[in-house]
Amino acid sequence: MRALHIITGLGVGGAEQQLRLLLRHLPVDCDVVTLTNPGPVADGLRSDGVRVLHLGMAGNRDVGVLPRLVRVIRSGGYDLVHTHLYRACVYGRPAARVAGVRAVVATEHSLGDSQMEGRALTRGVRALYLASERLGSATVAVSPTVADRLKRWGVPAPRIEVVPNGIETDRFRFDPERRERTRRRLGLPGGAFVVGGVGRLARGKRFDVLVRALARLPEDHWLLLVGGGPEEHVLRRTAHEAGVSGRVLFTGERPAVPDGSPGPDLPSLTSAMDLFASPSTEEAFGLAAVEALAAGLPVLYGSCPAIEDLPPAASAGARRVRGGPEAYARAIAEVRAAGPAPRTAAEAARHYSITRSTARLMDVYTAAVTGPSPSPAP
Template sequence: MKALHIITGLGVGGAEQQLRLLLRHLPVRCDVVTLTNPGAVSEGLTADGVRVVHLGMSGNRDLAALPRLVRLIRAGDYDLVHTHLYRACVYGRLAARIAGVRAVVATEHSLGDSQMEGRRLTAGVRALYLASERLGSATVAVSPTVADRLKRLGVPAPRIEVVPNGIDLDRFRFDAERRERTRRRLGLPEGARVVGGIGRLTRGKRFDVLIHALTRLPDDHWLLLVGGGPEEQVLRRTAHEVGVADRVLFTGERPYVPDGSPGPDMPSLTSAMDVLASPSEEEAFGLAAVEALASGLPVLYASCPAIEDLPPQATAGARRVTGGAEAYARAITEVRASGLRPRTAPEGAHRYSITRSAARLMDVYAAAVAGSSSPSPLGASPS
């Protein structure tokens, strides 16, 4: 089987890095097309031996990109096209069907109750999404929560498949030597209590809550924010204004898999933390929280379908926190008071192994390719 993955961009983000990790475990020959922003993940994919093509799309309404994409799909003689993120799903599904590829799978990575990838779910966004969705074979939800949201959006239940995001358990396994090495590299003082926040630095992630929580914690508490984004300067200014700037570290975007980049990678940073806090109130999966569990960290979260979809006994060390800075400061204090616990992954983290996710996705691929053998008109829902 030969597959083409189409994604909106390849900057350092959860969906983009998940694609790179997935391609390392799929027993399929895969190429990748990025509509915009080749970014750091594009370089990583190329280093992995994956062919990456930058389509050079100038914006959401660059319709000239569609025939370019159709030609590329036809030239590649692909058995299946897999699209990721909103713009790539809209253009990619249509291009695949015009090019004659009827096995078309899309993954919905970032659907919330009121937004999709940060864009409001207006009537226009819903209509365009649903119109393009009907051109595909199946839509993959990264959690049962996202599957329910897709149904409420109007996607028929039989067209939805749940394939959770996956993590590399071995990479995130806690390593005491890596912890000490990373903490020294970050300049953390001996005995520092490190609260971690991982994700895009956007308003919806509510990392300002953690900065304000830090003002209510003893001076040996530090905040380690991993990620980049448009709110970085706002968060830096907030830390200065409330007097904790000297205890807040910003690492910028960090890779999930080794790629030769300077600075510690994500598994090293989770090893350096003592607790992971995720105050975002609307998540589609909660990948950072699952990776933290795999590193044996206590996890405090406002929204995490990946944890909420599992029985409590499978996610020992995870706890839902509602409220703002005061609630998070109190929860962080309670975690510390509970004493040290072994840095081992609970059973729930193993349910999200990337090898399990890749095997489940192969089942979806096989069904899509098999279903494409009977003819149906362009735009009709495959049987």
């Protein structure tokens, strides 16, 4: 089977890194087209031996990308087209149909209750999404929570398949030597209690809550923020105003899988943490929280379908926190007071192994390739 993956961009983000991880494990001959931003993940894919083509899309309304996509699909002889993220879905699904590919799968990585990939869920966004969805064979939701949101949007239930995100569990296994090495490299004091946050530094992630919570905690508490994004300057200013700028470390974007970048990778950084916190209240999956559970970290979260969709016993050590800085400061203090627990992976982390995810995705691919050609819904 030959498949073409179409994605909006290949900067360091959850969907982008999940695509790279999937392609490392899928038993399929895959190429990748990025509409915009051939960033670090594109370089990583190429180092893995994947052909990556950048179409140079100028903006959301650059309709000239549509014929270019059609030509790429026709020339590649693909059995299936798989689209990722909103813009790629809106342009990729019709391009695949025009090119004559009947098996068209889309993954919805980032649908919240009020936003999708940071854009407000206006009537126009919804209408355009649903119009293109009718041209596909199946829409993959990364969690049952996202599947329910898609149904409420108007996507027919029989066309929705749940394929959770996956991780390479063993890569996040706690290593005390790696922990000490990484903490020394970061310049952390020996007795520091490190609260970690991982994700795009954007407003919806609410990392400012953790900065303000830090100001309510003793001086030996530190905050390690892993990621880049438009709110970094705001968070730095918030830390300065709160008087904690000397205890907040910004690592920038770090790869989830090895790609030769300088500096510690994500598993090394999670090993350096004592607690993971995700104050975002609107997540589609919560991949970073699952990775933290794989590292044996206690987890505080505002929203995490990956945890909430499983029995509580599968995520021992995870706790939902409702509220702002005071609530998180109180919860962090309680975890600290309880003392360290063994750094063993939670059952939830094993449940979301990448091998299980790729096996489920292959079932979706097989059904799309062998099933009837999709026809637009009335």
